[in-house]
Amino acid sequence: MKNTTRFLLLFVGAALLCACAAPSKRAALMAQAAKGQANQELLNRVKMPQSQDPQAKSRPRDVTVRVLLAENQKSARIKHTGKVYIYTLNLDKKYKISSPGTLAVKALGNGKVQVGTLQSAKTVVLEPAVNTLLGWNNNSYSGKIFIIPSGKTFHLVEYVPLETYLYGVLPYEMSHTWPLEALKAQAVAARTYTLKSLENVKNQHFDLYSDVRSQMYKGGGKQYDSVKQAVDQTRGEVLTYQDKLFFTYYHANCGGGTDDVRSWNPSLKSIKPLAGASCKTDSHSKSYKWQMNLPRSKVETYAKNVGLSGTLKSIKISRKTDTGRATNLTIRTSKGSKTVPCGKFRLATGIRSCKITKLSVRKKDVHFEGKGYGHGIGMCQDGANGMAKDGKNYKKILKNYYPGAELQKIQ
Numbered sequence: 512m513k514n515t516t517r518f519l520l521l522f523v524g525a526a527l528l529c530a531c532a533a534p535s536k537r538a539a540l541m542a543q544a545a546k547g548q549a550n551q552e553l554l555n556r557v558k559m560p561q562s563q564d565p566q567a568k569s570r571p572r573d574v575t576v577r578v579l580l581a582e583n584q585k586s587a588r589i590k591h592t593g594k595v596y597i598y599t600l601n602l603d604k605k606y607k608i609s610s611p612g613t614l615a616v617k618a619l620g621n622g623k624v625q626v627g628t629l630q631s632a633k634t635v636v637l638e639p640a641v642n643t644l645l646g647w648n649n650n651s652y653s654g655k656i657f658i659i660p661s662g663k664t665f666h667l668v669e670y671v672p673l674e675t676y677l678y679g680v681l682p683y684e685m686s687h688t689w690p691l692e693a694l695k696a697q698a699v700a701a702r703t704y705t706l707k708s709l710e711n712v713k714n715q716h717f718d719l720y721s722d723v724r725s726q727m728y729k730g731g732g733k734q735y736d737s738v739k740q741a742v743d744q745t746r747g748e749v750l751t752y753q754d755k756l757f758f759t760y761y762h763a764n765c766g767g768g769t770d771d772v773r774s775w776n777p778s779l780k781s782i783k784p785l786a787g788a789s790c791k792t793d794s795h796s797k798s799y800k801w802q803m804n805l806p807r808s809k810v811e812t813y814a815k816n817v818g819l820s821g822t823l824k825s826i827k828i829s830r831k832t833d834t835g836r837a838t839n840l841t842i843r844t845s846k847g848s849k850t851v852p853c854g855k856f857r858l859a860t861g862i863r864s865c866k867i868t869k870l871s872v873r874k875k876d877v878h879f880e881g882k883g884y885g886h887g888i889g890m891c892q893d894g895a896n897g898m899a900k901d902g903k904n905y906k907k908i909l910k911n912y913y914p915g916a917e918l919q920k921i922q
C-alpha cells in the first residue's frame with residue numbers, strides 16, 4: 512500500500528454535504544446522507560472487530576464494501592506479503608504472523624475452520640498490516656478477508672474501502688491503457704453503481720459479487736497508475752438524478768446509439784439519464800459490427816427451456832426500438848411460436864447485442880449480423896474512449912451518456 516490518504520470518508524454526515532451543496536439541494540442530500548448512514552448500519556450488522564493493526568488508525572474512514580470472493584470452499588491457501596493478524600470476531604482467539612508466508616485455510620467438516628494454527632466455529636478475520644497484501648487465486652487484496660464457516664465449507668468475503676475496491680474494478684471493466692478521461696468517466700460510473708447497489712443488499716454476508724453479477728473485481732492490491740489516477744482524481748464523485756443515486760449502467764459498445772433502460776428490462780423505471788443517448792465515437796471498435804452463426808440446436812434448446820419444443824422454423828424480430836435494438840424476438844417451431852425478450856435470448860445464446868441488423872435461419876445454423884456489444888444502456892465504453900481521444904473530458908463524456916444527471920461530490 513503506497514499511502515494512506517487514498518481512503519475516503521464518503522458519507523461524513525450532513526454538515527460536510529451542506530458545505531458543497533446548493534441550499535435548494537440540502538434537504539435531499541441530507542436525506543441521502545441519512546441513507547448512506549443507514550447503509551453503514553446495514554454493512555455493520557456483522558460485528559466489526561477492532562482493528563488489530565496499530566498503524567491502521569491513521570487510515571481515514573471510507574465506506575466499507577463487502578465483496579464475495581468465493582463461496583463454499585473446502586480449502587484455500589492465502590499468501591501474505593508481510594505481517595498479518597488472525598483473529599475471531601470477538602477476539603477470543605488471536606495471533607499474528609510477522610513475516611511473509613502462506614496460510615492454509617481448511618474446512619474441518621464439523622462447522623469449524625482451521626486458519627493456520629487457529630480453529631474456530633466462528634468467522635475468522637485475516638487483517639493485513641498497512642503495508643501487507645493478501646494473495647488468493649492470483650489476485651491481491653489489501654482489505655480484511657473474512658473466513659465465514661458454513662456447514663462443511665467456508666466463504667471468503669473481503670471487507671474493503673470503497674475507493675480501494677474501485678482500484679480493483681476499473682481495469683477489468685475498461686482497459687487501463689485507455690485515455691485517462693475515459694477511465695475517470697468509468698470511475699464515476701462504477702462508484703455510483705456500487706453505492707446504489709448498497710442501498711438494497713439482499714445477502715447476509717456480503718454486498719457485492721466479484722464478477723459480472725455486480726462488477727468484475729480482482730482485488731485492490733494490484734494498482735495500475737492510470738487507474739489510480741482516475742479513481743483518485745474523481746474521489747467521492749458520483750452521478751445523481753433529482754438528487755438520488757441511480758444505477759449507472761454501462762456496456763462495451765452501443766453500436767451508434769444507446770437505448771432506454773426499459774428496452775433491456777421492461778420492469779425497470781426509465782429516467783432521463785437512462786433513456787438513451789447518441790453515440791458517434793464508437794465505430795472504431797471491432798465490437799461495433801459483428802456477425803455470428805448459432806447452431807440451430809442452440810436456439811431449439813433455448814426455446815425448449817422457455818416452453819416451446821419442436822424443430823426451428825423461423826426467428827424474427829417482433830419489436831424493436833427507434834435505434835434498431837430488438838426488444839422482442841418471436842421464435843416459431845414445428846410445435847408453435849413464442850415471443851421472448853431479446854435481452855434474455857442474448858444472455859442465453861451469447862449473441863453480442865440485440866441491435867440485430869440481419870437474421871436468417873439456414874440449413875444448419877442461424878445467421879446473425881448486428882451492431883454493438885452488451886445491453887446498450889447507459890455509458891458506451893468504446894464511445895467514451897472515442898470521446899476522450901477526441902479531447903473531451905470525463906464530465907462531457909458522462910453528460911453525453913447520462914443526460915440530465917448531475918455530478919456531485921459527496922465528500
Ligand SMILES: [Zn+2]
Nearest residue numbers: 765790793891
Ligand atoms: Zn456507443
